[in-house]
Amino acid sequence: MTADLDAIAKAHAIYTPLSLSFYDVAVHGLSNRFAWKCPTSKLVELYRRHLSGNHLEAAVGTGLFLERAGRSFDRLVLLDINTNCLEMAAGRLRRFLPDCRQTNLLSPLSLGLGPFDSVGLTYVLHCLPGSMSEKLVAVDHLKPSMAKGATLFGATILGQDIRPNAPARALLRAYNRQGVFNNLEDNLGTLREGLESRFAQVEIAQHGLVALFSAS
Template sequence: MSETNALKGAGRDRRAKGSGTADLDAIAKAHAIYTPLSLPFYDIAVHGLSNRFAWKCPTPKLVELYRRHLSRNHLEAAVGTGLFLDRAGRAFDRLVLLDINTNCLETAAGRLGRFSPECRRTNLLSPEPLDLRPFDSVGLTYVLHCLPGYMSEKLVAVDHLRPSMADGATLFGATILGRDIRPNAPARALLRAYNRRGVFNNLEDDLGALREGLESRFAHVEIAQHGLVALFSAS
């Protein structure tokens, strides 16, 4: 059995239950882990340890992506703790932080207070329009692998962000792949545990589906894979 197939049992039960359409329970499970107790450990667990030792994409690679694509008029979707905006060394005329989880919004807004960010609590999978003045850049990092459903369903999130992109704006970010990958032992253990808990829903996510979904929406798409992580930009 391939390494990827061995992981599949973790996601099979959940997938068997439904039609593949994201249900509210799955959406809630994907962000329930971000609490006031866990968030102080998020940066060290994810960006300090997992990126380097499990996902094999060291955090400086992601910071570099932010430095390349951030504009002064930026929307950060699924902001988490706001680490990338904090570390990128850029300034903003307008910064909006979006997340479904108020703990994340509060944490990131506090950390990024020097940019006077505006916060928006939103479910990226909800069809409700964002109704925001257009941005020149939109960040979407480490959330696609959390969202329930197949890649085609997850990319509904991008459809909700697109009306908030100005002409020529760039959408960029990263996601951890769960299929057609060669995970090491720590990565396998984390993928299995996170998918069992519904924190990740990425066992069907591969590079091809991401590329196809982005190329069907944008004229210019760049994707690079580092370890298990796909880094993308699209405009």
């Protein structure tokens, strides 16, 4: 698939140094609880369960979950298309000496690195343009970087088969109009099918508007 370059750019242009300075409060402090109905503690729990010391974080944002999980890393690689995100997360996680790579997950990755025991993919599928099967190309690009038995895990905000409250409806409408989100056709079933077609073991559950998944 050749995703529209303009749509790919719109999905991350919002992450400026200024917006990143209040991202954690706006998204993980307020939206998760009041709009997406999935408390941040659920996401931190997911990280605590699946993180390994040899970890690749795809679409790192501010790096909040890696910090909150409270573990150390022998090797930590951070991927993101947006250099503001990489700089912010790398600063926050500097004690782990992260290796940062500017990468578009919708293009094949050429990391030239050995395999990882865990890969995080949180809150980016709902940003990526295209249908679920087109978004999951990102997983195809990450899979060759996984060691045998490694786990890919993360979360995404769904746009279908959900019961959004008024704030969630307003945010979904505004973000999809701006191209920051592209999730109005995303649902749990297509995500589950896409993961099950790629991995032997898949766990997936919906909390509020959020799908939490792990696959190995």
